[in-house]
Amino acid sequence: MSKGKRVVVVGAGPAGLFTAFGLARLGAHVTVIDAAVGINDSPRANVYLHSTIKALDNVGLLDDAKEIAALGHAFQMHFPLSGNVGTMDFRLLEGLTYPFTLHFGQNRLAELILRHFLAFDGTAMRWNTRFIGAEQSADAVQLSVEVDGVGATMDADWVIGADGARSSVRKALGIEFEGFTWPDTFMATNLYFDFEKYGYAASNMVAAGEDWHVIAKIDDQHLWRIAYGEDSDLSEEQRLARIRERYRNFLPRNASFELERANSYRVHQRSANTYRKGRVLLAGDAAHATNPIGGMGFTSGVQDAQALVRALGQLWNNEAGDDVLDFYAEERRRVFLEVANPTAIDHKRRTQRTDPAARVADEQGFIGMTRDPDAVRHAVMSVFKLEGVPYTPDWRAGFQRPVAPLAAG
Numbered sequence: 219m220s221k222g223k224r225v226v227v228v229g230a231g232p233a234g235l236f237t238a239f240g241l242a243r244l245g246a247h248v249t250v251i252d253a254a255v256g257i258n259d260s261p262r263a264n265v266y267l268h269s270t271i272k273a274l275d276n277v278g279l280l281d282d283a284k285e286i287a288a289l290g291h292a293f294q295m296h297f298p299l300s301g302n303v304g305t306m307d308f309r310l311l312e313g314l315t316y317p318f319t320l321h322f323g324q325n326r327l328a329e330l331i332l333r334h335f336l337a338f339d340g341t342a343m344r345w346n347t348r349f350i351g352a353e354q355s356a357d358a359v360q361l362s363v364e365v366d367g368v369g370a371t372m373d374a375d376w377v378i379g380a381d382g383a384r385s386s387v388r389k390a391l392g393i394e395f396e397g398f399t400w401p402d403t404f405m406a407t408n409l410y411f412d413f414e415k416y417g418y419a420a421s422n423m424v425a426a427g428e429d430w431h432v433i434a435k436i437d438d439q440h441l442w443r444i445a446y447g448e449d450s451d452l453s454e455e456q457r458l459a460r461i462r463e464r465y466r467n468f469l470p471r472n473a474s475f476e477l478e479r480a481n482s483y484r485v486h487q488r489s490a491n492t493y494r495k496g497r498v499l500l501a502g503d504a505a506h507a508t509n510p511i512g513g514m515g516f517t518s519g520v521q522d523a524q525a526l527v528r529a530l531g532q533l534w535n536n537e538a539g540d541d542v543l544d545f546y547a548e549e550r551r552r553v554f555l556e557v558a559n560p561t562a563i564d565h566k567r568r569t570q571r572t573d574p575a576a577r578v579a580d581e582q583g584f585i586g587m588t589r590d591p592d593a594v595r596h597a598v599m600s601v602f603k604l605e606g607v608p609y610t611p612d613w614r615a616g617f618q619r620p621v622a623p624l625a626a627g
């Protein structure tokens with residue numbers, strides 16, 4: 219029944235492409251459109267957590283991902299006030315889930331998924347094609363697009379808006395993006411430096427108050443990410459000019475390194491008020507945005523993609539009614555507001571905390587947890603809460619719509 223269904227996915231980021239690939243596997247005719255000329259290679263996601271690894275494995279992409287990935291075997295929290303470091307050793311997960319994280323740039327993940335997607339008949343990738351608007355009837359959607367700046371239309375049975383946090387699809391549908399934007403600006407910088415030589419794990423958060431930073435591996439050739447905060451009042455030129463000065467607080471004295479690239483981002487805790495309007499569904503950052511400390515962004519987006527493919531498959535195969543798409547919309551919003559959003563806020567607060575007493579309490583709590591193997595397993599496995607619950611026809615009974623994201627204060 220999925221054969222011949224026409225789907226347009228707006229956005230060739232990792233969430234859009236994962237959805238497109240999943241729907242192509244079901245036999246749908248899927249076209250991905252993207253306003254850009256190619257895959258965005260700005261420094262963004264580079265750590266893929268255990269639930270994302272499972273999602274890749276579910277669709278047969280894990281072996282290819284492992285070919286390009288560096289593996290991470292631990293997460294560390296560094297406490298510069300005391301000099302202590304707490305380590306969560308992923309080898310404790312052996313037999314329970316994947317005892318590693320994967321590390322590589324999200325542009326490489328997007329390239330990998332795109333290659334597999336285009337191997338299916340009836341698929342297409344259209345670059346330089348900007349979504350402008352959509353009109354829908356009970357049976358179909360007509361999209362207005364600009365191709366190389368020239369207006370055109372496209373017809374689809376279903377449209378997936380996966381066009382990132384500034385989503386034009388979400389805006390065209392008049393869907394609110396509730397929540398808030400943090401005052402600080404995040405710097406994502408990639409550099410060549412051998413952090414392992416200095417005892418760092420593949421993923422690290424350094425709870426250093428205003429000098430907070432996150433250090434994570436990107437590949438096995440010493441390419442790493444340092445993310446840290448900057449004053450939003452500075453210009454982009456000023457922020458970029460300060461990188462070397464800021465690095466003095468993050469790297470060993472007199473360390474020599476090579477800066478590979480850098481970018482800045484405003485970060486948000488926001489969720490669309492609804493993830494569905496008729497035949498148009500939102501997924502990934504178009505549906506929700508979070509600060510990236512702790513990697514909840516694409517870790518949530520890939521679960522949207524997986525859930526959306528499952529829901530459309532159930533609908534097309536008459537295993538569920540149209541309400542399976544309402545379920546998708548409500549359940550994914552619930553999971554973001556109840557799991558991803560508070561987790562990401564908690565990671566940000568713990569990493570940036572300035573109050574010494576609170577920092578000592580965080581340190582005691584974290585290091586105590588790392589000494590208890592069951593507590594480590596429990597903490598790592600909590601990421602699977604992002605998968606949400608499966609559809610049942612009576613899902614509406616007792617479903618409580620979560621409230622909007624917490625206020626910043």
Ligand SMILES: Cc1cc2nc3c(=O)[nH]c(=O)nc-3n(C[C@H](O)[C@H](O)[C@H](O)COP(=O)(O)OP(=O)(O)OC[C@H]3O[C@@H](n4cnc5c(N)ncnc54)[C@H](O)[C@@H]3O)c2cc1C
Nearest residue numbers: 229231232233253263264265349381382502503515516517
């Ligand atoms: C510094 C940083 C580090 C991060 N690290 C991690 C991490 O380690 N792990 C993790 O899970 N997440 C991380 N994230 C979050 C992650 O990058 C995002 O969640 C992810 O990019 C979302 O993917 P997406 O496909 O939803 O959207 P995007 O990647 O934003 O893709 C959207 C696409 O839509 C296209 N588009 C936009 N408008 C239009 C239009 N009108 N018409 C057509 N196309 C359009 C864009 O060109 C783009 O290609 C990080 C984010 C940042 C900023």
